[in-house]
Amino acid sequence: MDLVTFGETLLRLSPPGQERLERATELEFRAAGAESNVAVNAGRLGADTAWLSKLPDSPLGRKVTATLRAQGTEPDVAWSETGRQGTYYLEQAGEPRGTNVVYDRANAAVTTATPDELATERVDAAEYFYTSGITPALSETLAETTAALLERATASETTTALDVNYRAKLWEPEEAREVLETLFPDVDVLIAAERDARHVLAHEGNAGEIGRGLADEFGFETVIVTLGADGALAVHDEDVYEQPAFEADTYDAVGTGDAFVGGFLARRIEGGDVRDALEWGAATAALKRTMPGDTALVTREEVEGVLAGGGAAINR
Amino acid sequence: MDLVTFGETLLRLSPPGQERLERATELEFRAAGAESNVAVNAGRLGADTAWLSKLPDSPLGRKVTATLRAQGTEPDVAWSETGRQGTYYLEQAGEPRGTNVVYDRANAAVTTATPDELATERVDAAEYFYTSGITPALSETLAETTAALLERATASETTTALDVNYRAKLWEPEEAREVLETLFPDVDVLIAAERDARHVLAHEGNAGEIGRGLADEFGFETVIVTLGADGALAVHDEDVYEQPAFEADTYDAVGTGDAFVGGFLARRIEGGDVRDALEWGAATAALKRTMPGDTALVTREEVEGVLAGGGAAINR
Amino acid sequence: MDLVTFGETLLRLSPPGQERLERATELEFRAAGAESNVAVNAGRLGADTAWLSKLPDSPLGRKVTATLRAQGTEPDVAWSETGRQGTYYLEQAGEPRGTNVVYDRANAAVTTATPDELATERVDAAEYFYTSGITPALSETLAETTAALLERATASETTTALDVNYRAKLWEPEEAREVLETLFPDVDVLIAAERDARHVLAHEGNAGEIGRGLADEFGFETVIVTLGADGALAVHDEDVYEQPAFEADTYDAVGTGDAFVGGFLARRIEGGDVRDALEWGAATAALKRTMPGDTALVTREEVEGVLAGGGAAINR
Amino acid sequence: MDLVTFGETLLRLSPPGQERLERATELEFRAAGAESNVAVNAGRLGADTAWLSKLPDSPLGRKVTATLRAQGTEPDVAWSETGRQGTYYLEQAGEPRGTNVVYDRANAAVTTATPDELATERVDAAEYFYTSGITPALSETLAETTAALLERATASETTTALDVNYRAKLWEPEEAREVLETLFPDVDVLIAAERDARHVLAHEGNAGEIGRGLADEFGFETVIVTLGADGALAVHDEDVYEQPAFEADTYDAVGTGDAFVGGFLARRIEGGDVRDALEWGAATAALKRTMPGDTALVTREEVEGVLAGGGAAINR
Amino acid sequence: MDLVTFGETLLRLSPPGQERLERATELEFRAAGAESNVAVNAGRLGADTAWLSKLPDSPLGRKVTATLRAQGTEPDVAWSETGRQGTYYLEQAGEPRGTNVVYDRANAAVTTATPDELATERVDAAEYFYTSGITPALSETLAETTAALLERATASETTTALDVNYRAKLWEPEEAREVLETLFPDVDVLIAAERDARHVLAHEGNAGEIGRGLADEFGFETVIVTLGADGALAVHDEDVYEQPAFEADTYDAVGTGDAFVGGFLARRIEGGDVRDALEWGAATAALKRTMPGDTALVTREEVEGVLAGGGAAINR
């Protein structure tokens, strides 16, 4: 297995056509979560991926696994008789309303997941292990389980990657920093939005300084600072690599960051260097924005097409 | 106010076209609950109705109140910063699959509702107060609040009605019986499906015997035993009234019982006798079955049309 | 041209899934009218057909002509700067609710149509001319125009057919009878539902007696009495022909009568005798019931298949 | 009651996805009208609002009241056995096609509404009364009723507001000016699009000069000149206040003006000064543009968020 | 692997709501084929299943694999640069129209599939191998490949099952018989609809006689004769087992036969005897009829529920 991820996948309920939830009479029904998104995105580009989690043994839990399998990632889950299936309601909107997320994820089955319930042997055997800062925010148990899996990965020489992915609706910045810093010793690749690096991890300066500062403070092998429309920057082996974003007509922005990580890791896994992987991350992220749902349902050829400069507006 | 009801209203998420949840990509989005259904149904037929509850202050809670207001019932709710909006997933299906409900209602805001948060003065001033056996099943707090509201209604000479509405996914029969029996002294009108009367309330014999037995044991003014396709039977002032069901092409069976109760109460409120009210209940229930959603969005003219024997298959 | 028809075609707005208009958030959008239905239905079976009318010069009027052309009938209309496009709202429902029609057709452009605006030369040249009792009900002008077209057809030796099609929402039985009887001298083929024959045309007895009575009283060449689920009966040249209905799983019953007439006329036009044409009418009507919309979008092969006794439930 | 409005609410039928009416097979089904839009919009921001009108007693009229109640405004209507439910067909389109409205509102029930049919006591008791220049354009009766209600409001010291809202498909500029000028003596707050101020009210100069000129000529307490993408300007107590528009990603532009008025009045009602109210109007208008339908289904928090400068593109 | 199947999976395009293809403006989009249906159906009940085939390397081919993976079967396919993705258009309809299939499957990639392109080692290792009479009908190459795979399975002591599945739109009965009879020596379990047994395989008598006749003639270990609404009958080890069909409210009948086979094989694989497996087949088939699509997306609990006699119409 090239990449194993661990985290929560939610059912996503969203009104079509930028309608408000209050007035909607039907909802689009998808499944999505940072860690399964990354597994799917990397899997699309050639990596052999699996996602570990715990789900309720119900049609809702099965909706999650069916969705992930359809997209090419192998779900390896503990089926639970207790605990809910987490959901989130998504109201897509342009400015100045902005897209709004209403989480309904408390007491999800996954919040009680312990290492002994999970297929941890997959972590040992994987080349990469990935999780996000959302996972330890969900429960104390999950914070402990996340720590245990990262430790185990480190012990097995599995490279670990963690995206800070700060969610203001889940916890406070201080609490997030405290918990995340306990995990950092077992993290090889850190991904952080510039905003999170400033407000949660309390690093300052320009993006390069932030990246170097994080790398120095915690000894990460690679630090990626994502800059939204300005692209991303990586610090690796003391070098700084800058990657502008590709222009994209945004249809659905949710999951852009996970697409970046998925593209980056997929390229690293197949041997690309950091500069190369940043390009793949940026191209995958741009493609993601053109489609609905949280995942970048793309092909290698499409990513390569973006890197080659694109082509006709209509390909026929 | 003619009728005040109290209970939980859920968001109802159901795949169109008898699709399975696992495979569905969109869901119909409605709001429904036994007590608000009864308020809506009675309101459609002329009663002035309100529904008391507690809801999260979120787009989801507002979806509930918008839906009820649209259907003509006044929601009077405590808005809460804590607690979820309960939901249920509904897979409609014919035999032998049968319609399946997946509840996701634990920790709903309403489960912490106490009398002092609710507009209890509306209960005092109402002619009828209605709740169902679902409400006390949801939490200990709600069991207490239900008891308090029924007591208060009794003290104010508001007639009280309670539908046993046993839900096997919420509690065991014994637990249900124990709690319900503590409420019965403050109940004037009891509605119970024959099956619930047998398995939950432990009454035996034919439907008439069950009805009489319940009336005798607990001193109800009126007992209605519903018999599904066989209609219903009422015991009132020692007399037994039988009411066959009207034949109906069923489009959506959910809410049929609430339509019966809504029609029955609406007619009682405007002075109809028990026999008359049973007919209105049965006609409203039959109309309900022809439409999607949990409520009978009908007119008095339509109910009267059913009672008058129906007319042309196409009315033009 | 084998068949020319004249009348009003409405836009049909109907909630999907047996939803109520009050609660619907989307409507199916079609175009339909008795006379254009008959033209379409006959056209599908091989007749060369046209439909005469008057429409507002607007996207709504063009929706009507686009729909008819798509279904193979040539609309030949007077485009008007004044007058509305008539519509009807259709709530489909099973028993006991029944399907309900809400007409919104007052002041339609067609209500002012006079013979000089219409392509009356097509009536002269046609083998058959058809209209229904709805047309003269719509306005005094239309009653006069209907009379004029029937006269003109008679003068040109075009066979004329008229379906009584009584609409209780448009006029009273007495008024209908009075107007229709002025038209009957120019009608060769009369079609009447048994109910209309009784309540509007005031004929009594069994269906055969009604048919004979009408033929005798007004000298029709052919009288067809339609009997709903019991089929139809024709009186022609003193003979009575009975035709049972073919069993059908009804998806949408609206337009069944027009399908019968379309099938009947199509077969007569190509030389079928009355018995033969009755069978074609009944088969077309049965096929109509299996599909949405007011028209029988069928093929000759499908009609022949019904007459041959049907085949596999799944044809593959 | 803080705000009472009077006018016509139409059913809105629009093809999804910028399809043409001619080719559409389904239509979105909403209810909307300038005066009920304003009541809904102000109601969302905290005002207690009602809408007066006359509607046909039919599923179509009930669709209107259900929609308004769902959005939080109380409809107080005269139910009529005669007269239609007005509708409008809306083809949304970008440039150069532009959005096109096809009105089908002639002979609506409301066109015969007289003061004695309406709940005019609500006008007396309200803080604000609002109507638009569309209402008197619909019939002579409505012009008289509008005048009578404005007079009554003035007599009761209810502040009156009128939006010119010129509709070229309803009347000519000269006719509009003549009628509107008879109403102006009873109007306290005039809202006019700059274009209407020029072409209908025949005022010239820049927007400030137009506003001052109108205030001077008719003695309005407040004149608001709306400037489309350039925002709005108010003249009040001799002072001129300018308000730029907030940038918005437009999903549906219809109802932007009503959102401005609703936001403005809501803020005035709760004691905001003109400058403050202009900001609320502009923010509500910008939010409106991000959602489908004619109303701004927003919260106070969202308006305050716009005024505070907005936040993350995805709020999670 | 418990069960490996081989055959073609098509994209299924069907108008919603029993609309005709000619008039449809949208189509439901699924993937389905007899052999993958059987793999999915058996997989749902606990078997470990894979499906072998050849697909075009395109979004259409990927739609097929995504669909199968979502439903729990592993597709192991040869990706092809040439050859189409087969499709079929499905018009669902009640009687007398009947459901109609329009195949568009000529020149599909799979028609050129040879054993060396396929993961034939999976056939060797499987407990059961299944294909249908559709596969050899598609091309000469496929007839040869089917023969080769059956031979290989026999050589590996993999039990082989073949469903005659005669398709009149693909070949003539005589041609079918000739080809199928060459395959029969390597078939252990034959499934044949009674009609196909008569018209294609030319066996006569009652169902039991047909079953025995086939078993005798070709030496099958098990022969199942399916009887539509009358259930099925198995001849096994000289014994005849009869199994009535479970009553079902049919939502979509397509795939019923494959559900029967899937249920039968799943039970045989886990050690059930023939009688037991027939019951599982019948229950799975009945459940299939209640849902859209070609596969029975069911659980073991649901099948067991049918066998236990069903329960409440609404399970809550």
Next chain:
Amino acid sequence: MDLVTFGETLLRLSPPGQERLERATELEFRAAGAESNVAVNAGRLGADTAWLSKLPDSPLGRKVTATLRAQGTEPDVAWSETGRQGTYYLEQAGEPRGTNVVYDRANAAVTTATPDELATERVDAAEYFYTSGITPALSETLAETTAALLERATASETTTALDVNYRAKLWEPEEAREVLETLFPDVDVLIAAERDARHVLAHEGNAGEIGRGLADEFGFETVIVTLGADGALAVHDEDVYEQPAFEADTYDAVGTGDAFVGGFLARRIEGGDVRDALEWGAATAALKRTMPGDTALVTREEVEGVLAGGGAAINR
């Protein structure tokens, strides 16, 4: 007949909402092809048009003719018992994904169309005959038939127009050039995208030089070079006319070129000069971009409105 066109019309299957085909569960279903698009577009603006082709005698072929008739063009087709209905799958997307077309058109019935099967007498009698470079790319037979029809048109003094319309998924540039150059002697009006003129026809220089070069080399009466967002340029009688594109909010870009040609030819047919016709082409193309589907379902008034400079964003 003013304009006769000849070519293939495909069924167009596209996921709604920029979804990927792999994940789509429903598809929009339309019919479109360059030559029928041009006929429809010109027909909308007043020309009397017909489209010649060959179609399978199936619901799919009838979907094509129904669609064209609905849009006002007369299909005159050879109905075939053999050959498929061609389709194409369309994934709409913004940059950098771009819109992608998956053709499934091999072995379409039309690929075997010979002149004797077609209503070639319509070509003789028409004012204009139009086809595109797609048609000869589809089969050798069609290349011959295209040549024969162009010759016949020339012999009948029917003006001929051909749009190069190079499709990289159908043939190589060299092959295209070779075939097209054999057709050019019978072409009066050539339309070529600048890119095709360079890469396929191997002309160089700026657009004007390309246009002049083509006119000189092949003796075309008119050469139009289309320049995408930069508009178009015509060389006619030695003069060069430049036409900028009108700005358009693009909803669906497919068919823009055909809209240009349709507008151009319609104006030429009614006597407009080349400059005038270029304006009509550009305006029709801009309008096309605002709506879904391949055709410009517009009115003359709308085209004239664009030429007059547009108007209000909302026309009411």
